[in-house]
Structure formats: structure tokens, C-alpha cells
Amino acid sequence: MYGYFDLSEFSAEFDSVRIRIESDGFYRYIRESPDGKKEKIILTKDGRIIINPVEPVNLPKEITNFLLIRFKKPVFIEPKTSMEVNLTFPVEIGVFLAAKKRVDVIDIFSLQKPKYTLYGNPRMGIICRYWESDVYSDVPDVDGFREGVMRLRITNSSDEWIEVTNAVFDIFGMKIYYDTMVCSSASMNILSHKVAETFFLNQPLREGMKKALELYTSRKIPVMKKKFVMEWGI
Numbered sequence: 058m059y060g061y062f063d064l065s066e067f068s069a070e071f072d073s074v075r076i077r078i079e080s081d082g083f084y085r086y087i088r089e090s091p092d093g094k095k096e097k098i099i100l101t102k103d104g105r106i107i108i109n110p111v112e113p114v115n116l117p118k119e120i121t122n123f124l125l126i127r128f129k130k131p132v133f134i135e136p137k138t139s140m141e142v143n144l145t146f147p148v149e150i151g152v153f154l155a156a157k158k159r160v161d162v163i164d165i166f167s168l169q170k171p172k173y174t175l176y177g178n179p180r181m182g183i184i185c186r187y188w189e190s191d192v193y194s195d196v197p198d199v200d201g202f203r204e205g206v207m208r209l210r211i212t213n214s215s216d217e218w219i220e221v222t223n224a225v226f227d228i229f230g231m232k233i234y235y236d237t238m239v240c241s242s243a244s245m246n247i248l249s250h251k252v253a254e255t256f257f258l259n260q261p262l263r264e265g266m267k268k269a270l271e272l273y274t275s276r277k278i279p280v281m282k283k284k285f286v287m288e289w290g291i
């Protein structure tokens with residue numbers, strides 16, 4: 058159900074969440090779920106609705122731009138080696154309005170209840186969206202309205218075997234792609250037992266996937282390529 062839709066004919070269901078556009082002189086955007094009903098009036102003559110997976114740090118409100126993925130089983134990687142693994146990450150669903158050469162977000166919702174955690178110490182640490190994932194050698198089969206697949210390239214630049222239990226990312230650099238699945242690609246460069254750098258890559262898992270809209274782009278927020286230094290353990 059991701060994609061572009063005519064404003065006057067739009068209706069969709071995502072499990073227990075139903076969204077639609079009604080028209081009674083002007084357009085109304087309506088979202089109904091077990092949590093209640095949300096409605097917005099849209100004053101435009103025409104336009105399109107875009108449904109895209111978006112960066113998973115917006116709910117219940119914007120409190121962080123960091124995502125921490127905890128590995129359900131630790132990974133040991135040998136010195137001076139690069140390996141690729143597949144993880145999952147939470148998906149939030151963005152509803153955008155495209156009209157007069159502008160694109161703006163009008164709603165964000167999720168089928169997953171968000172959790173948050175602290176990475177680092179209480180004084181200097183950062184709040185992160187929290188997610189637990191198995192570590193896969195192959196691409197797992199997941200529900201693209203709930204989870205995406207992250208291809209993570211782990212490079213151990215140190216001279217020792219390293220145990221990795223989690224990865225933390227600055228989500229402002231995230232590039233999301235979709236077709237029948239949702240995906241993103243990232244890199245993790247391990248410098249020591251406690252320090253690593255992470256950043257996102259601008260590449261899909263397979264050819265033909267569409268690039269999702271980036272929330273910070275639709276909000277006109279300029280963002281350079283973002284690296285994050287994990288200095289409180291990996």
C-alpha cells in the first residue's frame with residue numbers, strides 16, 4: 058500500500074488502522090484506530106496522497122534522532138575483517154500531501170508501540186528509539202508495515218576479536234527504500250572494544266526499489282551525511 062494515490066479516491070487499511078479522504082466541500086483526512094480518531098481539514102483544490110515508510114523516531118513525539126538496535130545474540134567478528142549481516146528495524150508510516158510542487162507530511166502512525174532507552178551514562182548519554190533484532194545471514198521475511206530489513210556491513214578495524222551487542226545510528230542520515238519490502242543499508246566501523254562509527258548508505262537491497270521520502274527533506278531541514286560515534290560501548 059506504499060505509493061502515490063489520488064486525493065479524491067484515497068482509502069487504505071493497515072491492520073487495525075484505517076485512513077481515508079472524504080470530501081464535503083473540502084477534503085478531510087481521517088485516521089481511525091483503537092487509539093481513537095484523528096481528523097484534519099485539507100484546503101486544496103487537488104493533490105496527491107503519498108504513503109511511505111519513514112524514519113522510526115517520530116512517535117509518540119519527536120524526542121530523539123537516534124536508533125539503537127540491540128542484537129538478540131551477540132556477534133563476534135575477527136580482526137581486520139568486514140562482514141555483512143541483516144537486521145530488522147521498526148517502521149513508521151508517513152502520510153504526505155503533494156500539491157503545487159510541494160510535499161508536506163500530514164500524519165505519521167505506526168503498528169508498533171515505540172520503546173526508548175538510554176545509551177551511555179545518565180549524565181552524558183543519549184535517548185534512543187529502542188529495538189531488538191535477531192541477526193540474519195539472509196534477508197528475513199517481515200511485514201513491511203511493521204518492520205524493515207537493514208543490511209549492516211560490520212568492519213573490525215582493530216587487531217582483536219570484538220563482541221558486538223548493539224548498534225546506534227543517527228537517523229537523520231537514514232535512506233529507506235521499498236517495494237514489497239522495506240529496507241535500509243548501513244555501515245559500522247569498529248575501532249576498539251568500546252568505540253565504533255556508524256552511518257547509513259544510500260543503496261537499496263535490490264534493483265528496482267523506490268526511495269522513500271525523507272522526513273527532514275519534506276520539512277526543509279538541511280542535513281549532511283551523518284556519522285555517529287558510539288563511545289559508550291558496542
